Each structure stands twice: as C-alpha cells, then as structure tokens.
Amino acid sequence: MAEGFINSSDNRHWHENNMSFNKLENLRTLIIKGSVSSSAMDHLFGATEKYHKLRVLDLSWTCKILPKSIGDLKHLRYLDLYWTEVAELPVALGKLYHLQVLMTPRSRARIPRSLRNLISLRHYEGDDKALTTIPDIGRRLTSLQTFPEFHIKKEKGYDIGQLRNLNGLRGTLSIWNLENIEGKDKAVEANLKNKEYLESLVLKWGCRDEREFRRDLDREVLEGLQPHPNLTELTIHGYKSPEFASWLPLQNLRSLKFEICTGLEDFPPMIDLFPHCQSLKIWSLPNLSRFPLLPLSLKELEISYCGSLMFVSKEEVEERVEEDILGGKKKIELIVPSSLQSLMIKDCDITEGALSQSLGRLTSLKSLVLYGINTITTLPSEEILHHLTSPDITNSSKNV
Structure with missing residues (x-):
C-alpha cells in the first residue's frame, strides 16, 4: 500500500x-x-x-x-x-x-x-454539539457508533426518534432537553433498550416553568427511555418526578449519578437493584428524606447539597436530638460499606457521632472530603482516621 x-x-x-x-x-x-x-x-x-x-x-x-x-x-x-x-x-x-x-x-x-x-x-x-445541529442526522447516518450528544428540539428533524436506528452506538450518549418529549410513547422511539453496546447514558432535563409542569410527565418519559441491561453508567439530571421508572434494576450498573433531581424524596433499594454499583454520586436533591442501604461493592460515595437530611449515628436515631440542631430535618443513619475508598460530603449536615461511626467501619478508605458542614466542630480522633492511606481532608468550617 x-x-x-x-x-x-x-x-x-x-x-x-x-x-x-x-x-x-x-x-x-x-x-x-x-x-x-x-x-x-x-x-x-x-x-x-x-x-x-x-x-x-x-x-x-x-x-x-x-x-x-x-x-x-x-x-x-x-x-x-x-x-x-x-x-x-x-x-x-x-x-x-x-x-x-x-x-x-x-x-x-x-x-x-x-x-x-x-x-x-x-x-x-x-x-460534541456539532452533529446535533443537523436535522435528520440520526435517520441518515444509521452506521454511527459514536454520537456524544443529542439535543431534542420541538422542530422537525430534531425529535427523539432520530435515535431509533442507531443501535451500533458505543461509549457515551448524552440526551439533552428531555422536557421537549411529550410522553412515554414518544420516548420509546429512542429505542434505547436495543442499544446493547452503549456503556454510559446521560439523561438531561432542562429548566421548565413550574406553572406548566406536570410532575408525572418526567416519570412517563423516563419509563420510555429504558436502556439495555448491559449499561454500566447512568446519570440522571434535572428529573422532577418523585418516583423512578419500573425498568430498574440494572444488574450491570457500575456508576450511578443523580443531579438536581428536585422531586425525588426516596431512593430505590440500591443493594437489590444495583448490586454491583461501585460509584454513587448525589448532587442537589433538596427534598430527599430517605437514604438507601448501599451495595457492598460501593467504592466511591459523594453526597452534596441534600439540605433536607441530617446524618446521625445509630444511637442518635433513637435519641431525641436538640431541635436547633435538626432544624426540622429528617434524621437518617448513614450506613456505609467497608469497601468504600472515597467519601465526599459537601454542604450537608452530619453529626460528629455519625461521622465517627461511619469512618470507624471504613478500613479501605483513601480519600475523605468534608466541605461546608456546619454541624462539625472537630474531626474524629487519629485512631478513627488512621485507616486513611492518602489523606485528603478539607472542610469549610473555620472551627475544624
């Protein structure tokens, strides 16, 4: 040649x-x-x-x-x-x-x-955004294996059905502006359940007028976006329904992320639905009032901006905690698996007892990040922190 x-x-x-x-x-x-x-x-x-x-x-x-x-x-x-x-x-x-x-x-x-x-x-x-500016891109380029982003518009040629025949997609697919889908029947047209080579899926809803918003619509759309069971990473952003889709569990999922899901109040039982999950990231779920039992395979946990929760120790769940500390928040015991290697708690509330109890279990922990936690004035003792092999401890509280 x-x-x-x-x-x-x-x-x-x-x-x-x-x-x-x-x-x-x-x-x-x-x-x-x-x-x-x-x-x-x-x-x-x-x-x-x-x-x-x-x-x-x-x-x-x-x-x-x-x-x-x-x-x-x-x-x-x-x-x-x-x-x-x-x-x-x-x-x-x-x-x-x-x-x-x-x-x-x-x-x-x-x-x-x-x-x-x-x-x-x-x-x-x-x-990543270039291809999605072209109308009818999915119906024409049916051999595509990489299609990083698709933006849905209420215009001809930019509908979710553009993804129907792209069953060879690999790697990551991010679907933006899901608020432009009218219901489950339209969402099904994406045919995600037949995209067996897709590894990572990002589902994004944009900003909406609360006066016109139907709380059950997001649930209907998510129901129609059922992925193939081979999926290993899932991110859900901007979801406002209080309930999940029925297509859970995803047995092969390794990474799960929720961002700005303001309607969610409860989590599915992760230990049953995502038994092999290694990374869980929760960011800005202000109405979350329950926390799941975590899978034993989990290695990374990030909890940020969940203002309705107060993580307490097992003893504090039974005790009466002072009202000025709780501030009307829901008491939750934070139970973390010993396999955890990285823990980040940011702009959430956790008592010193809960932090000591959690860290005492974590024999594999390498990284600990605490930021914006006003309920902690002192860090746990060196005896509890000695498991950290690569300490990375930060906190915005001036007293820590």
Whole structure:
C-alpha cells in the first residue's frame, strides 16, 4: 500500500515532495504535519483527481482553509482535521459517501448540513454539539457508533426518534432537553433498550416553568427511555418526578449519578437493584428524606447539597436530638460499606457521632472530603482516621 508523509516544517522540499506525490496514483495514505501555505494547499488539492485511491488523509497542524475539492476524494475512509485551524468545513465534504471516520477541528468549526449525506460514517470526534445541529442526522447516518450528544428540539428533524436506528452506538450518549418529549410513547422511539453496546447514558432535563409542569410527565418519559441491561453508567439530571421508572434494576450498573433531581424524596433499594454499583454520586436533591442501604461493592460515595437530611449515628436515631440542631430535618443513619475508598460530603449536615461511626467501619478508605458542614466542630480522633492511606481532608468550617 502506497503511503506518503510530508513534514512541512522543511518547506524547501514541499514542492519536490508534492511533485513526486502527483505521480503516485496508487497513494492510499497521506499524512501532512506542520503549517502549510495556502498556495501549497491549492497545489496539492488541485490534483485531487490523481489521488482517486486515497483512503486516509491526516492534515494535522496543516491548514486554515479546506478546499472544496476535498469532495473529489470519493474513496476516502478516514479524515483527520482535529488539529487544523479550519473555521468552516466546505459543503463538498458531504460528497465523501464512503467516509467512516471524521475528526473535525477542535476549535468548533462551522459544520455544513451536507454532513448528513455521509451515510457510511461510523466514528465522529470533535465538537460534541456539532452533529446535533443537523436535522435528520440520526435517520441518515444509521452506521454511527459514536454520537456524544443529542439535543431534542420541538422542530422537525430534531425529535427523539432520530435515535431509533442507531443501535451500533458505543461509549457515551448524552440526551439533552428531555422536557421537549411529550410522553412515554414518544420516548420509546429512542429505542434505547436495543442499544446493547452503549456503556454510559446521560439523561438531561432542562429548566421548565413550574406553572406548566406536570410532575408525572418526567416519570412517563423516563419509563420510555429504558436502556439495555448491559449499561454500566447512568446519570440522571434535572428529573422532577418523585418516583423512578419500573425498568430498574440494572444488574450491570457500575456508576450511578443523580443531579438536581428536585422531586425525588426516596431512593430505590440500591443493594437489590444495583448490586454491583461501585460509584454513587448525589448532587442537589433538596427534598430527599430517605437514604438507601448501599451495595457492598460501593467504592466511591459523594453526597452534596441534600439540605433536607441530617446524618446521625445509630444511637442518635433513637435519641431525641436538640431541635436547633435538626432544624426540622429528617434524621437518617448513614450506613456505609467497608469497601468504600472515597467519601465526599459537601454542604450537608452530619453529626460528629455519625461521622465517627461511619469512618470507624471504613478500613479501605483513601480519600475523605468534608466541605461546608456546619454541624462539625472537630474531626474524629487519629485512631478513627488512621485507616486513611492518602489523606485528603478539607472542610469549610473555620472551627475544624
């Protein structure tokens, strides 16, 4: 297989190399490194008809303008523009019907709608939001295996059904603006339960007018977004219903994150539904009044901005705690598994007794972060903290 490499820092040999490449009609791979003048690029792309067998083109650190003659490289399979300074991709790029890998400029170049014609495209790397600006992208590029973000709009060509046939998706998929889905029947059109290669799923609801909000709508939508049981990471953001979907459990889940889920008051029994979960992160659940029994496999736990809870020790659950300390908050015993290696409690309330009780169990703990906890004035004794192999203890309270 014929290959060509040009290090354009040696400008003396550029035209000499280019002339020799013009003779290589069987050239399949061309890699150009370094800054190249516009005249040199014109010279190169002015002879695209000679590179009719080219499969791989890497223009890293090369050009600021991509000539429209790029569309003449009909058999191109791989195009790397990531480290270029191209500000706008030409419409002619949509003629590369056999292109399988496209790496767009890191500087968020303008993307033409003609990219929806790249029917063979499998892998995309660049601005995560770029592809989602193109209407009907999912119905056209059914071979996609990487599609980092999809933003739902109440416009034709941007509906959740765009994801229906993308069953080859791998890695992470983030679905934004779920508030634009009208109900379960529409959410089912995403066909997430048949995306067996998807590893990580992020479900995001945006801001809504509380006066027009139906509390049961989020539940209906989540019900329709049932993922494949192979999923290992799940993030739910902005969910406002007080209940979960019935498609739990997810036996293979390793990481679970809840962010700004203001409607949630209770957690599902994690030890039964997520027996292999290793990471649980809870951020801004202001109405949470119960805390789950955690799985024995858990290694990382983060609890932030859960203002309705007061974590207490086993003894304090039975005792009457002073009202000025509780402030109307729900007393919860924090029971953590001994497997835990990292613990963060931020802007939540926990008594000194509860902290000592929890840390006394954690023989594998490596990192402890305490921040914004006004109910603690002193840290536990060295005897309790001696398990920390890599201490990382912070607290915003000036008395600690």
